Amino acid sequence: MTARRLDTVQEYYFSKKLREVSAMIANGKPIINMGIGSPDLPAHPEVVNALKESLNHPKIHQYQSYQGIPELRNAISNFYQNQYMVSLNPDCEILPLLGSKEGIMHISMAFVNPGDKVLIPNPGYPTYQSVTRLVEAIPVFYDLKPDLDWQPDMASLKSMDLSGVKLMWINYPNMPTGADAKLETFTELIDWAREKDILLVNDNPYSLILTDKPQSMLSIPGAIGVGMELNSLSKSFNMAGWRVGMALGNKENIRAVLKVKSNMDSGMFLGIQKGAVSALSVRKNWFKQLNHTYSQRRKLIFKLASLLNTEFNSDSSGLFVWAKLRDTSKTSVEFVDEILKKYYLFITPGSVFGTQGEGYIRFSLCVKAEEISMAIDRIIKK
Numbered sequence: 001m002t003a004r005r006l007d008t009v010q011e012y013y014f015s016k017k018l019r020e021v022s023a024m025i026a027n028g029k030p031i032i033n034m035g036i037g038s039p040d041l042p043a044h045p046e047v048v049n050a051l052k053e054s055l056n057h058p059k060i061h062q063y064q065s066y067q068g069i070p071e072l073r074n075a076i077s078n079f080y081q082n083q084y085m086v087s088l089n090p091d092c093e094i095l096p097l098l099g100s101k102e103g104i105m106h107i108s109m110a111f112v113n114p115g116d117k118v119l120i121p122n123p124g125y126p127t128y129q130s131v132t133r134l135v136e137a138i139p140v141f142y143d144l145k146p147d148l149d150w151q152p153d154m155a156s157l158k159s160m161d162l163s164g165v166k167l168m169w170i171n172y173p174n175m176p177t178g179a180d181a182k183l184e185t186f187t188e189l190i191d192w193a194r195e196k197d198i199l200l201v202n203d204n205p206y207s208l209i210l211t212d213k214p215q216s217m218l219s220i221p222g223a224i225g226v227g228m229e230l231n232s233l234s235k236s237f238n239m240a241g242w243r244v245g246m247a248l249g250n251k252e253n254i255r256a257v258l259k260v261k262s263n264m265d266s267g268m269f270l271g272i273q274k275g276a277v278s279a280l281s282v283r284k285n286w287f288k289q290l291n292h293t294y295s296q297r298r299k300l301i302f303k304l305a306s307l308l309n310t311e312f313n314s315d316s317s318g319l320f321v322w323a324k325l326r327d328t329s330k331t332s333v334e335f336v337d338e339i340l341k342k343y344y345l346f347i348t349p350g351s352v353f354g355t356q357g358e359g360y361i362r363f364s365l366c367v368k369a370e371e372i373s374m375a376i377d378r379i380i381k382k
Contacts, residue, residue: 008133012126013352021346031340032371033364034301035348037175037319039238040366041293043279044286047239050278054271064267066258068096072273075280076246083208084216092251093224095258096273098265100205100232100245103257104131104169106264107228107247110256111199112137112166119168121152123176123353123360125203128169140165143356146324150179154188162196171203173211176353176362178316181207181215186223193226199253200227205245206318208236208287210294224250228257235319236287237279244268244276294319297365300372305363307379308339321363322350332361343378 014036025031042048054060067073073090080086088094097103104127112118114136120128122141132139142157144150152170170189172181186202193200202217218229228249234240247257301321305312310323325335332349339345350360 005134005136008136009130012130017346021340024340024344029344031344031346032367032375033346034367034372034375035346035362035364036366037235037364038240038366039235039319040368041238041290043238043242043275044282046282047237047275047279051271051275054274057270057274060270062270064270064273066262066265066267068268069270069273069277071277072096072280075277076248079280080216080218080248083214084219086216086218086248088218088248089251093248093254095247095254095261096268096276097230097245097247097261098268099234099243100203100230100247101127102243102261102265103230103245103247104128104203105134106257106260107199107201107230108132108135108137108167109260110253115164116166117162117164119157119165119198121169121171121174122355123350123357124169125171125175126352137166138164141354144174144177144179145356146177149182150174150177151182151185152189154192157192162198165196165198167199167201168193169201169203170217172215172217173204173206173209173317175206175318176320176348176350176357176360177322178313178318178320180211180315180317181217183215183220186215186217186220190217190220190223190226194222198226202227202229204229205232205235207231209318210291210298211317218248224248228253233276233279236290237282238290239275239279242272242275244272244279294365297367297369297372300369300376301363301365304372304376304379307376308361310361319365321365322360323363324360328359332358336361343375345375345378 073094076094077088077090080088108131117138117140118132120139122143129139207214217223231246233244305323309326312323332351336347336349348362350357
């Protein structure tokens with residue numbers, strides 16, 4: 001008999017849906033997958049070389065420090081200084097993670113007790129809700145709306161009953177909507193969180209993708225006193241399978257997360273850490289080239305989205321295009337299933353991300369331009 005906590009969550013949507021998609025592919029259907037944000041582009045060649053060279057290191061097969069090698073923490077510190085103008089002490093304000101998704105669980109376990117409440121964006125990354133339920137806390141959703149450019153409604157937050165709220169998740173640049181970070185949003189939230197004694201955590205894996213200026217919540221004065229940030233090499237560095245993330249915060253908060261982490265894993269493979277050090281040191285021209293590719297793909301996705309009778313914001317950031325269905329006679333799941341069967345295109349329904357995502361669909365940019373063009377041709381020819 002399974003633990004009762006499993007009754008509070010469901011299998012991840014993509015875990016279930018990809019089995020269906022895989023079965024269709026196995027039966028010879030020419031599926032084009034536009035649902036998953038798993039970068040298809042290679043990591044920088046220097047990253048791969050760093051991994052290869054590390055394999056001859058005398059300690060390559062040994063357990064590694066729970067805090068990561070000093071070289072990696074220093075690289076993260078330099079990266080934050082160079083990209084965001086944020087100064088972090090590599091000895092006590094940085095904690096490498098086995099992907100930032102691990103950080104969502106670790107932070108929740110470190111700061112949230114059973115019965116506590118957690119503020120979660122709607123729409124938002126489903127893991128915020130599932131982890132909250134797994135630690136036996138209570139998710140409290142706050143709506144993000146298009147008329148506020150998918151920013152939190154501060155008036156609504158201030159009117160809420162916040163008794164028992166311990167933690168608030170935010171995610172800017174936002175997934176799934178692509179809304180960019182606003183300094184005024186960060187500033188208001190930090191002041192509010194300080195007043196209400198709520199830990200504010202920004203999940204920040206998309207800040208270098210199709211953004212004019214990379215931003216971190218920790219660049220706001222006083223932010224590190226009330227908040228933490230998660231970041232990742234998965235998206236911006238094409239290293240999703242490497243599982244390299246990081247938690248950033250003040251010494252006390254990092255120590256609390258480390259107390260959980262050190263009881264959950266035995267450190268990160270040294271070769272991966274060496275590759276991560278190399279990645280964090282790549283020149284900014286790398287991101288320009290990467291964003292040029294994504295920009296070209298996005299133009300094609302815009303054309304595809306228009307053919308599917310949707311509306312979208314052409315100034316969005318991140319790895320996805322968030323599109324509103326003009327035809328309201330179908331749910332987003334019904335629309336996506338119809339497109340899958342009719343054109344063999346897999347797109348993500350917005351309702352996966354919450355009730356505020358109903359009526360929307362999400363396209364991934366992790367699809368080669370040739371495949372997007374093929375998808376466009378299928379719709380035109382039908």
